[in-house]
Amino acid sequence: MTARLSGARGLVAALSLLCGAAAWAETGFETRDIDTVRRAAEQGVAAAESELGLRYQNGDGVLQNFLLAADWYARAAQQGDADAQNRLGKFYFEGLGVERDHTVALRWLEAAAEGGDPRYLYDLARALENGEMPDLARAAEIYGRAAELGDADAAVSLGALYQEGRGVEKDLARARELYEGPAAAGHARAQNNLGLLYARGDGVEQDYERAADLFEAAAERGLSQAKANLGVMYENALGVPLDEELAASLYREGGRGVEEGQQQGPVYDARLTAPDTSAEGLRRLRQGVASGDPVAEFQFAWIWLSAESPTAEELSQAVAALKRAASKGLAPAMANLGILYFQGRGVPEDYALGHMWLALAGTSGMAAANDINARLSAKMPASQINEAQEMALERSARR
Numbered sequence: 404m405t406a407r408l409s410g411a412r413g414l415v416a417a418l419s420l421l422c423g424a425a426a427w428a429e430t431g432f433e434t435r436d437i438d439t440v441r442r443a444a445e446q447g448v449a450a451a452e453s454e455l456g457l458r459y460q461n462g463d464g465v466l467q468n469f470l471l472a473a474d475w476y477a478r479a480a481q482q483g484d485a486d487a488q489n490r491l492g493k494f495y496f497e498g499l500g501v502e503r504d505h506t507v508a509l510r511w512l513e514a515a516a517e518g519g520d521p522r523y524l525y526d527l528a529r530a531l532e533n534g535e536m537p538d539l540a541r542a543a544e545i546y547g548r549a550a551e552l553g554d555a556d557a558a559v560s561l562g563a564l565y566q567e568g569r570g571v572e573k574d575l576a577r578a579r580e581l582y583e584g585p586a587a588a589g590h591a592r593a594q595n596n597l598g599l600l601y602a603r604g605d606g607v608e609q610d611y612e613r614a615a616d617l618f619e620a621a622a623e624r625g626l627s628q629a630k631a632n633l634g635v636m637y638e639n640a641l642g643v644p645l646d647e648e649l650a651a652s653l654y655r656e657g658g659r660g661v662e663e664g665q666q667q668g669p670v671y672d673a674r675l676t677a678p679d680t681s682a683e684g685l686r687r688l689r690q691g692v693a694s695g696d697p698v699a700e701f702q703f704a705w706i707w708l709s710a711e712s713p714t715a716e717e718l719s720q721a722v723a724a725l726k727r728a729a730s731k732g733l734a735p736a737m738a739n740l741g742i743l744y745f746q747g748r749g750v751p752e753d754y755a756l757g758h759m760w761l762a763l764a765g766t767s768g769m770a771a772a773n774d775i776n777a778r779l780s781a782k783m784p785a786s787q788i789n790e791a792q793e794m795a796l797e798r799s800a801r802r
Contacts, residue, residue, distance in 0.1 A: 437464035444475060452479035453487040460490070462773050466766040466799050468792050469500030480511060489515035489523045496530050498785030505534045516545075521554035528557065532570075539570025555585040559593045566596065566605070575606025586617065594621035595629040602632075602641070611642030622653070631657030667742050667779065669708040672735035672769055678702040692724060700728040701736040708739065722749040729760060738764035738772040745779045754783050758791035763799065 432440050432454035440458065443451030456475035459468050473494045479487030492511030495504050512530050515523040528545035531538045543564050549557035562581030565574045579600055585593035598617030601610045615636045621629030634653030637646045671677075675698060678688060688706075691699025707713050707721035722743060728736030741760030744753045758780050764772035780788055 449479040449482040449484040449487070453484045456487060456490065462762060462765040466795060467762045467773065468796060469494065469789060470792065473500035485515045485518055485520065485523060489526055492530070493526060496534070499788060503785060505530070509534070519552070521549040521552035521557065524549035524552070525554050525557040525560070529560065532560070539564065543570040550581070555588065555590050555593070559585055559590060559596065562593070563596060566600070575600065579606055589624065591621040591624040591626040591629060595626055595632065598629070598632065611636065615642035627657045667745070667775060669705055669739050669742070670735065670771060670775065671705060675702070675735070678706060680706065695727070697728040697731040697733040697736065700724040701733055704728070704736070704739065718749040732767060734764045734767035734769035734772065737761070737767065738769055738775065741772070742775065742779070754780070755787055755791040755794065758783065758788060759795040759798065762792060762795045766799070
């Protein structure tokens with residue numbers, strides 16, 4: 404009887420765990436705190452595993468780490484979670500957190516796209532278009548399926564294939580047709596590409612004014628290429644008045660002739676009050692620096708970095724102050740030190756260190772650091788990003 408009771412209790416305990424897992428699975432984790440997400444993930448709940456992977460990917464509540472993100476995505480992907488399969492496929496495609504492998508990437512992207520979600524179809528088509536062995540005809544076919552389901556990105560990408568005659572027969576009229584809907588809805592890439600058709604007179608009557616209007620609309624949405632294209636229009640008075648000064652400004656904003664990192668200025672933390680730059684305020688700030696106050700060290704550095712043309716000595720003092728404040732865990736100091744490493748300004752250029760400091764800043768409460776890091780790291784090879792994140796993990800463990 405005792406043995407049977409013991410077995411029954413064990414069965415009840417097992418049933419309780421299964422019921423708990425079922426309850427977790429029915430609950431969305433996007434708004435849950437990190438501890439709740441982690442507990443559910445450790446119980447094998449696919450949705451939680453996928454969400455925890457996303458938190459590690461974005462550095463949301465945890466130190467950004469693509470290796471750990473890939474591990475959690477893989478667990479959820481094995482259980483059939485389409486979002487995790489899609490994200491894991493993209494990681495394999497780029498080599499983020501895992502060894503780059505386009506064959507494995509396509510396998511996971513295919514699995515995610517089987518359900519017909521247009522977002523996953525788009526990502527699969529994009530991989531087919533840009534992989535080591537491109538399959539442009541199949542990419543065009545899948546872009547078409549996603550576009551029919553209302554995916555604007557897919558429609559624009561398919562339009563580009565028709566515009567260039569890649570994977571499909573060149574058809575400028577079809578390209579224009581695919582661009583027009585998304586462009587009217589405010590899709591920046593569609594506006595830019597449609598503007599190119601009008602600027603060149605490709606498949607339409609050449610219309611510089613229409614082209615300039617489209618470039619301007621895309622530029623207002625932040626598209627760098629559109630800013631550069633609009634600069635060309637102003638520099639040459641094509642559809643707009645001649646304005647070489649505005650053209651030069653647009654070229655700078657669009658990154659023409661300028662490395663991405665060089666465009667990023669120093670960033671302040673809105674949680675801090677602005678530094679007092681009066682004579683008395685600066686005196687107190689120097690006192691704070693002398694006493695080792697990390698906020699004072701950061702503000703001291705920020706004043707020098709924000710100056711129009713700091714001297715080499717001023718820049719050296721700013722870097723030294725940032726390093727001291729960053730070593731004490733002050734997020735804006737870490738963020739600005741990371742930016743300087745990307746720029747090679749006051750320190751040797753080192754993208755890995757730049758990525759590391761921005762990642763640490765992001766997980767220390769400065770959300771803007773993650774956005775800056777994503778932009779400045781865009782041209783880093785995946786292996787270098789993985790190395791930087793290992794460095795960040797090691798430094799974080801020592802804090």
